[in-house]
Amino acid sequence: MQSAPTTPPTERRDGLLIETDVNLKPYNTFGLPAVARRLVRIREELDVRRVVDHPELGRASKFVLGGGSNLVLTRDVDAVVLKMEIPGLQVEERDDAWIIEAGAGVSWHEAVAFSLDQGVPGLENLALIPGTVGAAPVQNIGAYGIEVKDRLENVDVVDLTTGRRVTLPASVCNFGYRDSVFKQTGFGGLAGKSVITKVRLRCPKPWVPQLGYLDLERKMAETGITAPSARQIFDWVCEIRRAKLPDPARIGNAGSFFKNPVVSAEQCRDIIARDPHIVHYPMPDGSFKLAAGWLIDACGWKGKSVGGAAVYDRQALVLVNRGEARGAEVVTLARAIQESVYGRFGIRLEPEPVVI
Structure with a gap:
């Protein structure tokens, strides 16, 4: 604790x-x-x-x-x-969508729960993701088939050199998998140059549930509910995440530590030939996303530790603080996992968290 x-x-x-x-x-x-x-x-x-x-x-x-x-x-x-720590939550209803406006310091999960309390569906797949609303576009957080880029209307951003505020539409945020212009350096990148102060999320009408994810399909099969409400999906996502991921208030962690790697169809076929049980998902462009947690588990890392840092025994994608871990121990453990996965699968895992 x-x-x-x-x-x-x-x-x-x-x-x-x-x-x-x-x-x-x-x-x-x-x-x-x-x-x-x-x-x-x-x-x-x-x-x-x-x-x-x-x-x-x-x-x-x-x-x-x-x-x-x-x-x-x-x-x-x-x-x-x-x-x-900028507060504030409000909803504006339009003919084609609801717009949820939130201060950057609001808890992300609080914003998701607020939207449902206001009768606004569309964010339920992103329930229980830790962090603040202002950080969500930076990381382009996502889960269960939805990413923030799919719901972002625009963000208010303040330049850290001039103090000037601009409103950036989602179209200029250069979103990628767990990436955005706010993380990018070099020409056009805003990393270290600006801060998000307010976020507006767009939940389109009519609502279309996003159910094409294995864990949600299992919930439908278990319950017999084939047309779940947004509130039901929210509850399912919370149950799934609580079963898989440790509560940071009880055991320190940063959620999923590595990005799920994306490989070509040819690379995926080669890996499947060696490891037929590998968990993989087809992407719209013909590539495949591999489950990083499966790769780590296959290399025998679940439950292993370096000093006070350990691989969570219920989900290999999560690194945890067993009590008195130091940052250097977390980094050492992460690098050892990366080397192990590369040695077996030829895939370099990329960490999600920012290392300072």
């Missing part, structure tokens, strides 16, 4: 709540130890502009922290940490 946040030294300057030497262990779901030299709580968009205009903070490098659910901390953080 992670300890409650302690109260660090604080100073209110220029309208900002600035905290120093902040223990980040309670603020990352892996529960890894690290200290932020300076942390600013962002509770409205204006706070970002205040940071940019600040004579000292404005010139410093920035690190945006949401729910800390996609993060592996291996060291203290010298950059100014912007802790995103």
Whole structure:
């Protein structure tokens, strides 16, 4: 169980709540130890502009922290940490869709549950994914046949150099599998250059349930419910995720640690010839997505550990903190798994979390 946040030294300057030497262990779901030299709580968009205009903070490098659910901390953080806590949830109904507007600091699962409480279907497949709404487009989170890119209308983004706000439509976010312009560096990339302050999600009318996923098909077969409601799908997804994934409040983790690799049809045939039971899914472009958890399990990693870091004994795709793990141990374990999978299957697994 992670300890409650302690109260660090604080100073209110220029309208900002600035905290120093902040223990980040309670603020990352892996529960890894690290200290932020300076942390600013962002509770409205204006706070970002205040940071940019600040004579000292404005010139410093920035690190945006949401729910800390996609993060592996291996060291203290010298950059100014912007802790995103912007609240707000509301629904606008249009002729062709519902638009859900959420502040970047809202819990993602809270936003999904709120939509259903308001009678708005369309996000139910994305239930119980940890993290904040503001981080969801960055990672292009997805589950059970849906990704955020499928539901995103637009995002409000503030430039960390100029303080200028722009609204970006989904079409310019350059979404990929667990990727977006907000993670990308180089020309056109916004990684480290901007922060999302508000997100608008579009749930189209009429609602069409997304049921083409093995776990959901099993639920339909078990219950005999062939036309589930959005609320029923939400409940099923929560049950499935709770059965497979550990609760970060009880055992530290960052959810699925590796991306499911995508290979060509030829590569997939070669692997199937050697391992006929490999779990694979056809993609629209003719490629195949392989189940990274199956690959890791096939290499015998389930339950293995390095120091305080371990592979979850119920789902090989998840790495966990057994109590006092350090970030370096998580990274060492992850690299050993990558080498093992590459040695057997010739596939390089790519981590999902950001390593600091």
